[in-house]
Amino acid sequence: MIVMENLLRPIYQERASQPNTLGVLLYEKINNQSPVTDNFDVILLIVVREAKEEWYVKHYEFEHKTAAMHIVDETLLNEWIDTSGYRKVIDWVINGKIIFDRNEYMYNLKETLRQFPENSRKLKKVVEFAKLIRAYRECKDLYASKHYLDANSLMVRSLHYLARVTVLEKGFHPEITVWHQVKKIDPEVYKLYEELLESEEPLEKKISLMILASDFAIHSRAAKGAEHLLDIMKEKDEPWSFGELKVHPETQHYTLDLSILLEYLVERNIIDIELVETKGKNIFHRQYVLR
Template identity: 60%
Template sequence: MEDLLRPIYQERASQPNTLGVLFIEKKKPISPVTDNFDVILLIIVKDPEQLWYVKHYEFEGKTAAMHIVDEKLLKQWIDTSTYRRAVEWIITGIIIYDHNEYVANLKDELNRFPQDKRELKMAIEFAKLTRSYSEAKDFYETKQYFDSYSRILRSLHYLARLAIIEKGYHPEVTVWNQVKRMDLEIYKLNEEFISSNEETSKKVELMLLAIEFALSTRAKGCAKHLIEILNQSEEAWSFGELKVHPEITNYAFDLSSMVEYLTEKKILKAVPVETKGNKIYHRKYEVSK
């Protein structure tokens, strides 16, 4: 199959801005990793006209998808789990062209999963988890049990991804298969929630307690990325200042729920600052001493 596709990738490999080409083959009949294509060709380039270009092919009853991706966009996908398939493509893909060992080094970095990258990913997943948990709790308290149930499922998914990152691995597309090997306790939480014969309201109530425990025990470690940014200044930060900080961009949408949760748990401290309004204060944040 690679021989048939060689003219396509060789043309790209000969271009000076191509950094690497990977070949990813479908391993099973239904393959989310390859979007059910028989082959994925991932071509990493530098400064292309189009950041992400995709082309589909058909040959001898087979299908292939070629993804030409800007290296900076690809790294953003990796750091933020924006497009999880890309991480698996790099980890499992066969290198068929590698300029100055660019792809080999990228594979090595993914396998090492440096601490700073891990902390960022933990912060992203934790922020999503705090928002999802907060919504589930709100729906439960207003007796919207089915909406709460769906948010619980989402929360468990974020919790599962968090557990995988804590173990030093990147979450794959098939997250629960990973969790079963790495954190059986969280796997069983999900299994019990889905298979329980309890009434929906009772299932949700019990799972809210379990998620709250999981959140509170992980809070400080998962907030390390945010705490390090807060500690960059001796002054307290306004929420607006935090929200536009370049290192927080990747979880800015969920930052509010994360900050509120951490303040509630006294990991962060809300500092009131006087305004011109009578008895109205700006709320700023710092790390609790």
């Protein structure tokens, strides 16, 4: 890594000298084929404040090696970390080497990721859980419409979200090799995935069985998976309108899936509906309240 650092010094030194640069990390690929680095030999992650362009990427080649430089605004970086929007970056930050650090910014960021505070875990969980509900519902709809191949694809996707929720429940960041993690920490969820891949049942029968098995696995995680949203709803005793929840600053990372998540929680009797009269006859506003 020292050799690589010396070779790349002219590239990152110019950036490090700029006052809005907060830190520089160097991450070298470990295996010959590395999805974490898009198969580049090294990643340079440069975090900046108030960048003109929130994410700038440049590729280099030198001495039969390749490098990718990512200059990322700290606001976008934090969004990626909070929502797993760009999962590779978590690996880069946790396992990369700090080669420039202004006021211990990168050191503190590494420590925060390693400790994985509860509020960050809850947010990531609800983001993944809401995606899980959407994928699972779409799978069921496709199955009911006899689109079995498409339903199978959605089942694979929903199990992937389930795997990520499972890893987050155990206090870990989901990695790109998430099933490797799940195999060690939750054999039951891993078994679901294995059965989907290895079952010799006809496709229709296989999906039907997986829907039943997944339903239980999802239901048992509903309260914990949606904990971030439920905590928000505890902020006041009165019912919430959908509009109030949608514009709440803490739900902004999952607003696109908020409606289907609320509907699921209502079906599971975790949230109740209260009807409020409107000017229209027999037309009511729906409002949501914790049980």
